[in-house]
Amino acid sequence: MARKRKLARGVAVVGGGLTKLGLFKDRNCKDFFAEAYTEMVNSVDKGIDPKDIDAVYVGNFTNDFFVKQSHWAPIIADLLGNVPKPVTRTEGACASSALAFREGVLAIASGMYDIVLVGGFEQMSKCSTEEVAEGLAMAASPYEVAAGFTFPGVFGTMATAYFAKYGATREALFNVTIKSHNNAPLNPKAQFPMTVRDFMNARIERSKKKAEPVPAWKDEKAYLADPAANPPVAWPMHLFDCCPISDGAACMLLVAEDMARNFTDVPIHVAGLGQGSGYSLHAKKDLTSYEATRAAGNAAYEMSGLTPNDIQFSEVHDCFSIAELVTMEDLGFVKPGQAHRAVADGMTRLDGPRPINTSGGLKSKGHPVGATGVAQLYEVWTQLRGQAGNRQVPNPNLRIGAAHNLGGTGGTCTFTILERR
Amino acid sequence: MARKRKLARGVAVVGGGLTKLGLFKDRNCKDFFAEAYTEMVNSVDKGIDPKDIDAVYVGNFTNDFFVKQSHWAPIIADLLGNVPKPVTRTEGACASSALAFREGVLAIASGMYDIVLVGGFEQMSKCSTEEVAEGLAMAASPYEVAAGFTFPGVFGTMATAYFAKYGATREALFNVTIKSHNNAPLNPKAQFPMTVRDFMNARIERSKKKAEPVPAWKDEKAYLADPAANPPVAWPMHLFDCCPISDGAACMLLVAEDMARNFTDVPIHVAGLGQGSGYSLHAKKDLTSYEATRAAGNAAYEMSGLTPNDIQFSEVHDCFSIAELVTMEDLGFVKPGQAHRAVADGMTRLDGPRPINTSGGLKSKGHPVGATGVAQLYEVWTQLRGQAGNRQVPNPNLRIGAAHNLGGTGGTCTFTILERR
Numbered sequence: 001m002a003r004k005r006k007l008a009r010g011v012a013v014v015g016g017g018l019t020k021l022g023l024f025k026d027r028n029c030k031d032f033f034a035e036a037y038t039e040m041v042n043s044v045d046k047g048i049d050p051k052d053i054d055a056v057y058v059g060n061f062t063n064d065f066f067v068k069q070s071h072w073a074p075i076i077a078d079l080l081g082n083v084p085k086p087v088t089r090t091e092g093a094c095a096s097s098a099l100a101f102r103e104g105v106l107a108i109a110s111g112m113y114d115i116v117l118v119g120g121f122e123q124m125s126k127c128s129t130e131e132v133a134e135g136l137a138m139a140a141s142p143y144e145v146a147a148g149f150t151f152p153g154v155f156g157t158m159a160t161a162y163f164a165k166y167g168a169t170r171e172a173l174f175n176v177t178i179k180s181h182n183n184a185p186l187n188p189k190a191q192f193p194m195t196v197r198d199f200m201n202a203r204i205e206r207s208k209k210k211a212e213p214v215p216a217w218k219d220e221k222a223y224l225a226d227p228a229a230n231p232p233v234a235w236p237m238h239l240f241d242c243c244p245i246s247d248g249a250a251c252m253l254l255v256a257e258d259m260a261r262n263f264t265d266v267p268i269h270v271a272g273l274g275q276g277s278g279y280s281l282h283a284k285k286d287l288t289s290y291e292a293t294r295a296a297g298n299a300a301y302e303m304s305g306l307t308p309n310d311i312q313f314s315e316v317h318d319c320f321s322i323a324e325l326v327t328m329e330d331l332g333f334v335k336p337g338q339a340h341r342a343v344a345d346g347m348t349r350l351d352g353p354r355p356i357n358t359s360g361g362l363k364s365k366g367h368p369v370g371a372t373g374v375a376q377l378y379e380v381w382t383q384l385r386g387q388a389g390n391r392q393v394p395n396p397n398l399r400i401g402a403a404h405n406l407g408g409t410g411g412t413c414t415f416t417i418l419e420r421r
Numbered sequence: 422m423a424r425k426r427k428l429a430r431g432v433a434v435v436g437g438g439l440t441k442l443g444l445f446k447d448r449n450c451k452d453f454f455a456e457a458y459t460e461m462v463n464s465v466d467k468g469i470d471p472k473d474i475d476a477v478y479v480g481n482f483t484n485d486f487f488v489k490q491s492h493w494a495p496i497i498a499d500l501l502g503n504v505p506k507p508v509t510r511t512e513g514a515c516a517s518s519a520l521a522f523r524e525g526v527l528a529i530a531s532g533m534y535d536i537v538l539v540g541g542f543e544q545m546s547k548c549s550t551e552e553v554a555e556g557l558a559m560a561a562s563p564y565e566v567a568a569g570f571t572f573p574g575v576f577g578t579m580a581t582a583y584f585a586k587y588g589a590t591r592e593a594l595f596n597v598t599i600k601s602h603n604n605a606p607l608n609p610k611a612q613f614p615m616t617v618r619d620f621m622n623a624r625i626e627r628s629k630k631k632a633e634p635v636p637a638w639k640d641e642k643a644y645l646a647d648p649a650a651n652p653p654v655a656w657p658m659h660l661f662d663c664c665p666i667s668d669g670a671a672c673m674l675l676v677a678e679d680m681a682r683n684f685t686d687v688p689i690h691v692a693g694l695g696q697g698s699g700y701s702l703h704a705k706k707d708l709t710s711y712e713a714t715r716a717a718g719n720a721a722y723e724m725s726g727l728t729p730n731d732i733q734f735s736e737v738h739d740c741f742s743i744a745e746l747v748t749m750e751d752l753g754f755v756k757p758g759q760a761h762r763a764v765a766d767g768m769t770r771l772d773g774p775r776p777i778n779t780s781g782g783l784k785s786k787g788h789p790v791g792a793t794g795v796a797q798l799y800e801v802w803t804q805l806r807g808q809a810g811n812r813q814v815p816n817p818n819l820r821i822g823a824a825h826n827l828g829g830t831g832g833t834c835t836f837t838i839l840e841r842r
Contacts, residue, residue, distance in 0.1 A: 005533050005534075008530070009531075062485045064483045064491075064556075070514065070560055071512070071832055074832025075562070077699075077832075084713055084716035086697060087698045088511060089511065089512045089513065090509060090510065099509050103509070105531075106527050106528050106533055109429070110430075111426070111427050111428050112426050112527055112530070138492065140492075275476075276505040277507060278495055280495070280499065294505070295505035295506070411498075
């Protein structure tokens with residue numbers, strides 16, 4: 001089955017919207033989606049009449065569990081004034097809305113529709129932290145949960161395997177965290193618009209105010225190495241290795257390529273679409289790689305005719321810091337075992353040769369699970385249009401970016417390449 | 422937006438499988454899906470190498486709630502030996518797997534894939550009846566539940582509106598139930614392979630054995646009219662108006678039309694695909710019609726170039742008996758207000774001019790919600806291939822059938838027309 005995947009009709013992104021991410025107990029998913037949708041409508045350079053939207057795809061992980069309401073498709077249809085047009089929900093745990101994006105692309109490519117809205121949303125703040133952990137555990141494989149694993153435990157296991165195999169240490173994780181947090185203050189949507197140094201200084205100020213002994217951390221790495229500042233969750237995953245619980249929504253407007261210029265002079269084209277599935281931890285041949293990511297990467301590269309070296313920048317699913325390192329290797333950005341060195345050398349910094357998570361990543365921007373896939377693509381789209389403000393990648397020839405979205409403990413993965421032509 | 426919807430590439434069904442439906446507490450969704458999948462593999466006339474399946478779409482309503490496990494895509498991928506190929510879950514309440522079917526069709530039509538497995542599954546028997554009611558309530562609109570409505574309550578309200586508007590009585594519902602139950606004993610997969618007369622006779626036998634007074638019902642209608650035999654749930658919905666709680670799975674193999682003859686000499690083609698969304702009860706203009714069904718019907722008729730009169734037989738979403746009547750009208754099989762007369766006249770009987778629910782329908786065959794959409798299409802496919810055994814529609818020129826799948830209280834609807842060419 002080595003047939004080259006080619007869409008019957010090209011698809012372009014012509015609009016996007018993303019809420020501010022954070023914890024908003026007094027609001028709900030309809031509020032979030034309306035906020036993202038309103039930004040999307042205003043973002044379309046030449047305007048969009050919402051009546052022209054043919055269909056909607058939305059990703060959500062488990063509102064069934066988090067807010068005790070399922071079947072959100074008609075709720076979204078009603079919210080947007082879209083009844084009786086088709087609305088479809090996709091679910092792939094934390095990759096739920098990247099699947100919605102993908103189905104929207106395929107629906108246009110199939111000839112069925114011309115203009116499709118895709119998006120995602122999640123509200124995690126209505127539950128207690130314990131309930132969120134219980135809900136998220138349903139995204140893991142049933143074998144993992146039965147064996148006593150939590151999400152930080154699964155990723156911690158991958159990290160120890162990575163350390164053992166490649167001689168890396170926790171410093172490799174610190175570098176990922178410091179780098180991503182450096183981008184967050186430049187992103188007005190970020191849940192934690194603070195660098196690690198900001199956190200450190202805030203902690204010092206607090207100690208001073210309380211007339212406690214003031215810790216003397218010489219730099220951010222010393223701060224992250226101090227368990228009093230960065231306590232362990234599931235070794236070697238400490239607090240600053242783990243993304244937060246978040247609320248939010250994101251959406252994007254997709255149109256057939258042949259009509260994209262009716263909406264904007266700067267359409268961003270869908271160049272590659274990849275999706276893969278993966279094994280439960282116990283069945284993996286290699287704890288330092290995701291077969292789902294490799295499959296998604298290969299499919300997207302094959303479809304686009306591009307190679308890993310063509311990807312100028314990317315958003316990568318850093319639910320835990322180790323995931324960013326493993327993903328860089330699985331996607332071929334660097335050779336296996338080299339990611340920790342590449343990050344230390346500054347390759348993935350905003351001003352480095354291959355920036356990763358310019359948005360701040362899941363760690364600093366936030367991770368409303370059902371919204372994340374489209375939120376990542378929103379960042380890539382924004383960067384490719386040169387509209388990322390203070391966090392704009394400083395490359396005047398920015399043309400190709402990609403987003404990698406991982407569901408569960410690696411059970412579902414998407415890799416989507418966008419291109420400015 | 423009056424553009425005619427046309428797929429860039431045609432799609433055909435070349436295989437199918439359906440479990441026996443019922444309550445199977447000692448088994449699970451993996452067991453069910455494996456059973457349906459095995460039948461599907463064996464059903465492909467010229468054989469299928471499972472390795473050639475490019476992607477999988479599965480519908481499920483709320484395993485999050487019913488069995489406390491979400492993110493079933495990688496579980497299914499692993500079950501089928503399909504890792505790392507893409508598997509995507511769709512959710513549209515009771516229309517979840519019709520959405521999976523639809524996305525499978527679009528994925529092939531888009532040029533992305535050639536061979537796609539679609540299916541659905543649900544296990545409802547692990548919960549108490551109260552928990553199932555709570556889970557299903559999450560498929561209703563949040564306004565309906567907040568107003569105190571249950572599912573039988575919503576459909577009961579539609580029935581009273583229908584009665585008031587068209588002068589029908591509960592006898593119209595009896596006719597639907599008796600007709601569907603007449604087909605069930607002819608379907609080896611049915612959860613209740615019994616006619617209403619069988620239920621009546623069993624009740625008489627039980628009374629005799631217990632030496633109780635033996636009820637003297639003159640016929641099935643008298644039996645259904647007796648609240649001792651058919652107690653009210655939410656008037657005018659009585660027990661025999663409501664489909665059961667069920668477990669089960671269904672799947673079908675879709676391939677690009679241009680390669681269908683490699684798999685069978687009798688491919689069944691996807692002629693029309695329609696999907697719509699609908700309002701919550703309080704916002705409906707008319708309680709005797711579903712805007713989602715009308716939109717889905719119109720879209721499928723437009724795409725196929727067919728009219729309601731071309732649909733020789735159909736599976737219709739009879740979660741409650743009244744739904745079958747309203748749907749017949751919304752799909753244009755009869756004029757508004759005429760369905761109750763048409764059913765009384767025998768139009769929808771197995772040997773009538775336009776058979777409906779030859780499988781026994783949700784009422785008698787069973788309704789494992791996430792499996793139902795594909796289970797309905799499986800029946801249509803089986804009939805069009807002339808393989809429905811004792812329940813085969815007695816028409817030697819059977820060529821066009823359709824399946825109507827409704828999610829929630831009408832929030833999502835699909836209408837899919839299959840054709841033997």
